[in-house]
Amino acid sequence: MCLAVPGKVLDIEDRDGTRMATVDFGGVLKDVCLEYLPDLEVGEYAIVHVGFALQRLDEESAKRTLALFENLGMLQEEFGDPWAMAAATPQEAQG
Numbered sequence: 001m002c003l004a005v006p007g008k009v010l011d012i013e014d015r016d017g018t019r020m021a022t023v024d025f026g027g028v029l030k031d032v033c034l035e036y037l038p039d040l041e042v043g044e045y046a047i048v049h050v051g052f053a054l055q056r057l058d059e060e061s062a063k064r065t066l067a068l069f070e071n072l073g074m075l076q077e078e079f080g081d082p083w084a085m086a087a088a089t090p091q092e093a094q095g
Helices: 059-071 074-079 082-087 090-094
Strands: 005-015 018-025 028-033 045-049 052-057
Touching: 005 028, 005 059, 018 045, 028 045, 028 052, 045 059, 052 059
Parallel strands: none
Antiparallel strands: 005 018, 005 045, 018 028, 045 052
16 A cells, blocks of 8 residues: 655755655655655655655644554554564565
């Protein structure tokens, strides 16, 4: 399943002419393209789908949604278990 997940922008940089950010999804950090939300700033939340920030979201809604997804196990389904992935050998990580 591919969810649109809220995340918090931690930093923003230009990469080869594309505005990119590191986004925190409840402890999982991913690179996200900000081209659809050019005025998004560090500390703000956005809904992200397949690596693109699509819509700005207020902090309360983002945290509530992340908590719901986590309680339902949907964050682990979407991103995997980051601790298990970090502990895995390269061969295990590839599946």
